[in-house]
Amino acid sequence: MSRQYFGTDGIRGCTNKDPMTADVAMRVGQAAGAYFKRGLHRHRVLIGKDTRLSGYMVESALMAGFTSVGMDVVLVGPLPTPGVALLTRSMRADLGVMISASHNPFSDNGIKLFGPNGYKLSEEEEKAIEEAIDQPPLLAAPADIGRARRIDDAQGRYIHAVKSSFPESLRLDKLRLVLDCANGAAYQVAPTVLWELGAEVITLGVAPNGLNINDHCGSTDPSALQKKVLETRADLGIALDGDADRVIIVDEKGEIVDGDQIMALIATSAQKRNLLKGNTTVATVMSNLGLERYLSKLGIQLLRTQVGDRHVVEAMRAGGYTVGGEQSGHIILSYHTTTGDGLVAALQVLADLVQSDKKASELLHVFDPFPQLLKNVRYSSGQPLEDESVCEAISEAEESLKGKGRLLIRKSGTEPLIRVMAEAEDPDLVHQIVDHICETVRRAA
Template identity: 60%
Template structure:
């Protein structure tokens, strides 16, 4: 095979194109099954998915691969990614699988693997599985082939758990909530949780057809829900992405709050209550400079990691922190979940509303963001535009112009063939000039 299979968030690509083919899913299932099946006791894997049409193809191919190595398969159907982390551990599975390309369009799909502790696999485990893919896997004897069955109450198990993360004896009575599920994995789970806690739920993005996941809705297109919030005079809007591991919030005026604002609020409150482990928030290099300055004013530390929730979680686990996330809306709270959980993140914000009696607008803007722009540029995966002289010269000039009053970050996406150019500057005019010059240079190189 030769090519590296795993990216920053599992395996991802265009459906029916390498590596997201039925053949590769079968081989990956067999390799993962063999990797985790190390003795003679009964082994099991839980497999969930979002609502993409290609999920059926990949689900059955993975099932064939796992059962061929003697692993029993428990099929959960459409459930959020964080539910897989929770259920892998609670159901004593050896491995968990989520079939999803998260916030990507319906034409893409992906495979995320979780270990028996409910956390995403380490680099070491992924390397071990890739090695088995390259060397080949010996199938189980006919009498040892695994079984497969559907678990009908998987969604209900996660619903009940999610409700336990909301403060006891508190309810959402009197709150009108617009909930956008992005036509994705949480289209039934999230409305049930909020309704059972007492909210009036106005649900949109809950009519998946296999092709409309993330289409003009969800956390990547919150303007749809923002209009609905204003139209219905709702108290708050909640936007999840296709696999519900991200959340973006909308206050009652229609203003959007990203992950930085949500993390800032939770970090400040947890620090005040003595709940913030190490008195530190873990975030990525993409988080706004305004968040960093706000936390300094609260006496709270900030640790930055590379982009990707796996790097956030790795740092949290290594250093003993319990709160982290990304500007995009991954909110990781290891007191409750092993990965980003959009619904539980929203529940923490709603708990603040209930406990303080404040409106969403008073809680969703804890700091003034430093002006920031992000531009994505598609490129051919077999080229290296960032290494060209024209781009390196533009970067050097931009960093000199920004000085200490801004930041420049240029990187390749770990999930798509995109170059992401992000800049921050206190002076909006400087920001526009700097990012335009760098983007122009990258386009020339591309």
């Protein structure tokens, strides 16, 4: 069955265009609500969102859908995606929903679903819900229609859980930190966590207006953070994305530290503390070869998955592994969370920074990465990767990289983009290959 609604991370698209319309959101609520109504208890769904203007519309539509099939709704307002996952489990909800398009611009929105265990739904569960979206809904009897209420302490519960992931014996008193919340879901909770742990916190991206989420800020554009770190002589900069499930670090020299370096540091620390189950770290095919070689020297296996934090989590659960993530900054620590949590990952870095008595630039340059280049080619229609000229260019590139590096080409699961990535010890070869394939794809598209 072709997937009309669900992509690599829930349902996502431009607001008021299919599938991100109020009508579809209501039908998703009806389909998901009916699917998770199991047993005789009163059923409950928890709904959170980021700061996009369209969140009001999608929230109301979902609420109508869920209540119409007899499910009670708990609204928590703006809260990071990992907070929704956490509260879904701790409040014994049957289902959790996060309304967010993560790092995408404000014009997009999305619907992420979590099961009662706090994990994102499996592909089989998404398929079952997808099949029901276009079917007549199983509406409740008038007396069984669900109720809705808002709770005021959701942020406090999440703040407490995040702080619990930080060693009780440590404080951040001596650190000056710059925090960029991307005008997104963590704009209130993240500064509070760092301040309560004792840090001096300088904030960016904490004035959401519905339209400025991820707008020249956050983990996908840390240039303002880099500038502010240097300007204020901060010890470290932290950039979250719109729903705060990913993090990028900036050291005291203004240099960007990506998810691979963060994973390397956390995996090293976890191994020392006997928290690295199976001596394995899970990452995607996008992670740098330098990470793989570094971990190998420590006796740590790097298990690669498809792109997408859900695939990382699935591999971690299947193998019982505890540390995984993506180069983009999704870091999953199963001894703390069920999904990527940018704030929890940042606290693990800060704990090591406090204990090491090193500068961030020393601590976070864990390995020397292979030269790697990623470029995106936007297309409007068709299947450019099936074009004969593109296939030929890819074949030639793979031959020239044989034994020297890697080539990865894939369609984005959330945007009409072809992603072209190559890495090798020779940076000139990397640029030559990526530029040639991108130009060939553009012509074919």
